[in-house]
Amino acid sequence: xxxxxxxxxxxxxxxxxxxxxxxxxxxxxxxxxxxxxxxxxxxxxxxxxxxxxxxxxxxxxxxxxxxxxxxxxxxxxxxxxxxxxxxxxxxxxxxxxxxxxxxxxxxxxxxxxxxxxxxxxxxxxxxxxxxxxxxxxxxxxxxxxxxxxxxxxxxxxxxxxxxxxxxxxxxxxxxxxxxxxxxxxxxxxxxxxxxxx
Amino acid sequence: xxxxxxxxxxxxxxxxxxxxxxxxxxxxxxxxxxxxxxxxxxxxxxxxxxxxxxxxxxxxxxxxxxxxxxxxxxxxxxxxxxxxxxxxxxxxxxxxxxxxxxxxxxxxxxxxxxxxxxxxxxxxxxxxxxxxxxxxxxxxxxxxxxxxxxxxxxxxxxxxxxxxxx
Numbered sequence: 001x002x003x004x005x006x007x008x009x010x011x012x013x014x015x016x017x018x019x020x021x022x023x024x025x026x027x028x029x030x031x032x033x034x035x036x037x038x039x040x041x042x043x044x045x046x047x048x049x050x051x052x053x054x055x056x057x058x059x060x061x062x063x064x065x066x067x068x069x070x071x072x073x074x075x076x077x078x079x080x081x082x083x084x085x086x087x088x089x090x091x092x093x094x095x096x097x098x099x100x101x102x103x104x105x106x107x108x109x110x111x112x113x114x115x116x117x118x119x120x121x122x123x124x125x126x127x128x129x130x131x132x133x134x135x136x137x138x139x140x141x142x143x144x145x146x147x148x149x150x151x152x153x154x155x156x157x158x159x160x161x162x163x164x165x166x167x168x169x170x171x172x173x174x175x176x177x178x179x180x181x182x183x184x185x186x187x188x189x190x191x192x193x194x195x196x197x
Numbered sequence: 198x199x200x201x202x203x204x205x206x207x208x209x210x211x212x213x214x215x216x217x218x219x220x221x222x223x224x225x226x227x228x229x230x231x232x233x234x235x236x237x238x239x240x241x242x243x244x245x246x247x248x249x250x251x252x253x254x255x256x257x258x259x260x261x262x263x264x265x266x267x268x269x270x271x272x273x274x275x276x277x278x279x280x281x282x283x284x285x286x287x288x289x290x291x292x293x294x295x296x297x298x299x300x301x302x303x304x305x306x307x308x309x310x311x312x313x314x315x316x317x318x319x320x321x322x323x324x325x326x327x328x329x330x331x332x333x334x335x336x337x338x339x340x341x342x343x344x345x346x347x348x349x350x351x352x353x354x355x356x357x358x359x360x361x362x363x
Contacts, residue, residue, distance in 0.1 A: 059218045066223040074362075075233040076262045080226050105221075112267075113228055138224075175226060178330045179264045187225040195217045 057096055059194035062087040062166065066187075069119070071177050080114070080175040086146060087166040088194055089155040090128060096197030098149035100129075100169065104140045105189040113186035114175045116140060121173045128153055128167035143193065146171060230270055232263040232362035235332070241356070243341050253341040257356065260332040263300065265322050265362045272301070272322030272362040276337060278354050280313045285352025288313055290342040295319050297335035300328045307340070316359065326362075 063086055072078035092098045107116045119138045123131035129149040136144045147169050156165030236259050243253035265272045274297075280288055291310045295303035301320040308317050319337050337356075 057216055059216070061218055061220040063220050063222040066225060069224065069226045071227075071229065071231065074229065074231045076231050077233070080228075082224075084222060084224075104224075108226065114226055119224065173224060177231070179231070179262045179328045179332075180330055181228045181264065182325065182327075183228050183230055183264060183266045183270065185225060185227050187223050189221055190224050191219055191221050193217055193219045197216065 055091070057093050057098070057196035058089070058091045059098060059196040060089040061100070061192055061194050063192055067173060069173055069175055076177055076179065079177050081173065083170060083172045086169050086171060086192060088128070088147070088169070089166050090149050090153050090194060090196055091155065092149055092151055092153040092196050094152045097151050098129075098153070098194065098196035099145060100147040100149070100192065100194045101143035101145055102138070102171075102190050102192045103143045104138045105191055106140060108186035108188045110184070110186065112182035113184060114178070114181055116188050119173055119175045121171045123147065124170050124172070126167070126169040127164040128155060128162050131169050138190070146192070149196065228264075230264055230266050230272075230362040232261065232272060232360045233332075234259060234261045234274065234358055234360035236358060241339065243339060245343060250343045250345060253339075253343055255339045255341075257337045257339065257358075258334065259336070259358060260334050261320075261328060261360055262330075262332045263322060263326055263328045263360065263362050265324055265326040267325045270322075270324040270326070270363050272326055272360070273318060274301070274320040274335065274358060274360045275316035276319050277314050277316040277357050277359070278310055281352040281354045284348050284350065285354075286341055286344065286347055288354070290344065291339065291354075293319075293337045293339050295335065295337055298328075298333045300326055300333045301335070303335070319358065322362070 064084055067082045067084040069080035069082040071080055086100060088100055090098055104116045108114060116138050120135045121138070122135060123133075123146050125131065126147045129147045131147055132145045138144065152160070154161035155167050156162060236257065238258060241255045241257040243255040245251055245253045261274060263272050276293070278288055278291070288310045289312075292307045293304075294307050297303040297320040301322045303320055304318050310317065320335055
């Protein structure tokens with residue numbers, strides 16, 4: 001064999017090695033590409049939406065089902081008296097306010113007892129707003145005040161709102177104990193209303 | 198090709214409520230029988246208008262408030278006496294008549310005291326009795342026999358009035 005032929009055979013061999021190498025490189029590289037996870041590859045799209053809430057003034061009440069007025073003795077020595085705690089939640093606007101009021105739906109039933117207009121009450125201890133001042137008299141034709149709520153008021157949570165949740169106010173009722181009233185039990189429905197602006 | 202979409206929430210806590218909210222409560226009054234009595238004079242002085250052994254006389258005045266049960270109720274004002282101090286008249290020589298407004302029925306005629314601490318009726322009340330709101334007035338008019346055997350002097354007895362109502 002001539003030297004040229006040997007050289008040509010060597011070059012061919014080298015070429016074959018080269019080709020095999022590139023072939024291996026492309027094959028496994030492609031395999032790597034095909035089997036590798038898609039990390040770092042994909043589309044991310046962010047879309048934002050604006051959701052708005054209009055927080056309105058709000059009020060809510062909770063009351064005992066009844067309050068009973070009783071005499072402190074049997075010698076006409078005291079008026080009929082009883083107390084009731086009103087629980088309330090309120091939120092008023094910065095330019096608004098509100099109130100808690102009450103009104104008798106009717107006179108006492110049955111007849112023969114004290115008149116509803118003979119029942120007075122005092123307000124005390126309001127934990128939000130201002131309790132009514134002085135003696136108030138129940139009426140069937142008008143609402144009478146219990147609490148006056150300021151602007152920017154809110155119940156619970158602390159900070160600019162009250163720490164108490166709910167807020168409360170104590171109403172102490174009284175009626176004269178007159179001999180003319182017939183013995184018996186008399187009742188009337190009282191409607192409490194909370195208004196907020 | 199995957200697409201991941203992220204939505205960003207800007208706010209929450211939405212609340213709408215009415216501007217007024219109402220709730221009811223029942224107020225009740227329990228009216229029961231009651232009574233109270235007030236003596237207008239702490240001492241009733243017995244006197245006489247002559248010196249010929251006519252009876253001694255005196256008036257105990259009082260006011261009262263009363264309310265008896267509308268159905269089946271009753272009430273009363275009674276008086277009971279202690280004996281006179283030593284050497285004084287006998288209780289059995291003492292009697293009284295009564296007056297009262299229409300809220301009650303005064304004792305009928307003259308009521309003699311039969312013994313110490315024995316209550317006797319001054320005014321009686323039936324069911325659904327009501328005095329005036331500022332009270333009603335009544336009297337017990339006393340009469341005491343003036344016996345020559347009684348030594349001169351001042352003698353006292355205690356009259357206890359009791360009012361009750363059911």
